[in-house]
Amino acid sequence: MIEGQPLPYYQPLIDTATGRVAGYEALARLRRDDGEVVSAGPLFSDPEVDQTELLHLDRDVRRMALEHFQATPTGFIALNISPKWLTQISLEAPLPSLMLLEELGLPPERVVFEISGLEGDPDRLRQVVTRYKSAGIRVAVDDFGTGYSMLDQVIALQPDFLKLDIQLLHQATRENSNSSDFVKSLALVAEKSGCWIIAEGVETEEHLHFALDCGARYVQGFLFGAAEDNFLQPDALQPLFSHLRDQYVQAKLAERGRFLDLRKSLAQLFAELRIWLEQGGKPEALRPPTEYPWLLRFFLCDAYGTQISPNYEWTGQRWRQDPRYLDHNWSWRPYFYRILAAAGEDSRVLLSGRYRDASSNRQCMTSGLFIDEGRHLLLVDIDVEQLRKLQNAAEE
Incomplete structure (x- = not known):
């Protein structure tokens, strides 16, 4: 009852x-x-x-x-x-x-x-x-x-x-x-x-x-x-919500600022990798990614999205080459055709949205840049969790 x-x-x-x-x-x-x-x-x-x-x-x-x-x-x-x-x-x-x-x-x-x-x-x-x-x-x-x-x-x-x-x-x-x-x-x-x-x-x-x-x-x-x-x-909660909404907008602006900083770092990283490639692309000539601790891997594709280099991954002590993905075609990935669509537009560095990386099971983003007059696409995978930790530490 x-x-x-x-x-x-x-x-x-x-x-x-x-x-x-x-x-x-x-x-x-x-x-x-x-x-x-x-x-x-x-x-x-x-x-x-x-x-x-x-x-x-x-x-x-x-x-x-x-x-x-x-x-x-x-x-x-x-x-x-x-x-x-x-x-x-x-x-x-x-x-x-x-x-x-x-x-x-x-x-x-x-x-x-x-x-x-x-x-x-x-x-x-x-x-x-x-x-x-x-x-x-x-x-x-x-x-x-x-x-x-x-x-x-x-x-x-x-x-x-x-x-x-x-x-x-x-x-x-x-x-x-x-x-x-x-x-x-x-x-x-x-x-x-x-x-x-x-x-x-x-x-x-x-x-x-x-x-x-x-x-x-x-x-x-x-x-x-x-x-x-x-x-x-009806307007009893409007001041409270307006205050909270303003805080949300400010947080988004701060997040946007962090992404602009990331793009600057990526532009610097891409410049270093291009010089490395022009000098022969020898693994022993790669320096440790001290300034890019969020770097998960990088690799090279042709203009059609087929991977033509091994993955280069930093183990904490040395660069490791992973050839398993050679000849894999990534043109179907959203980040690829976004970058392809922007090809020739000031050689802009573009970022994908977040996704879960199949090989590492980590949250990632991918950034890419066409090089060699559009014949090759240089791609960098970013560890989102590591990036977030670094950004939080910088704000504290």
Whole structure:
């Protein structure tokens, strides 16, 4: 038996384009006899709790939230709905939530249904979601990137929003995490499919910076306040968000400055390697890369992307030649055709994005420069983690 008086609490969602409160997520709470208010969330994942009681609890909280929200002139309200219950609804019968909105006179356009977990019959779920969307309600898929959030089902539902899983967001911002690129890829999937990203669980400035890196349109979390039993003025959090956004921009400008310094170092390195090649390219003539501790390897390709030299790698004591990749063609790599497209443009030194190197399993970037009047391409691989450590040490 569920103990306590059900009631809704509301956590604001901040529009990253304006800094204003754009909407709220309604969260189920229980007020116990001693006055303590606790989350009802754990009950919905407890198999011992009677499902009928849970359904009544969910509908009671939903009605109270919508009734309370009626007095709010702007924004939207997001309500969690279990797909297990959605797939049990008769496809011919009126939908209870639509009937409730009609009863209250609340425009469907101001409501977002968050579907957490995509278990159940996917075809029935898609049909119910289609009816919601046809009525004007917007749909979000919660916990995207984990659990039941299968990509094919997400694509089939065509949601308006995707909420990044809170655990993925937190893991991606931990030091030395390998998951940040994965989460950014999920965000890119959302962008390509026409969805807005919502980042929940934003508790620190690092979380916010990463959410902005992912292109999140809305953010929510303890950094802006816990869920409360009332609503805020739309501009209540605007000064705080503007300050945090300015800090993010400054951090990006500092990062840009570090990349400019890296480009200068790369230009110097390329100049030294060109002289070395012109003098015969003998390994014993290479000096230790003392000024370039981030250098992972360098090698030479022809103009068509076929590797024509071994990899040269510094072991800490000597240069090692690795001939395994001779005759491999790298023209399909993104860094190659970016450099190829810039050929002849001031012989610019270009940098690729970060990627995981297959042979060393390290985060890398590749820089390249055409030489010998465009006949050869000199490529340098950079150890991103080592570069980051050096940059952090320089700032301390």
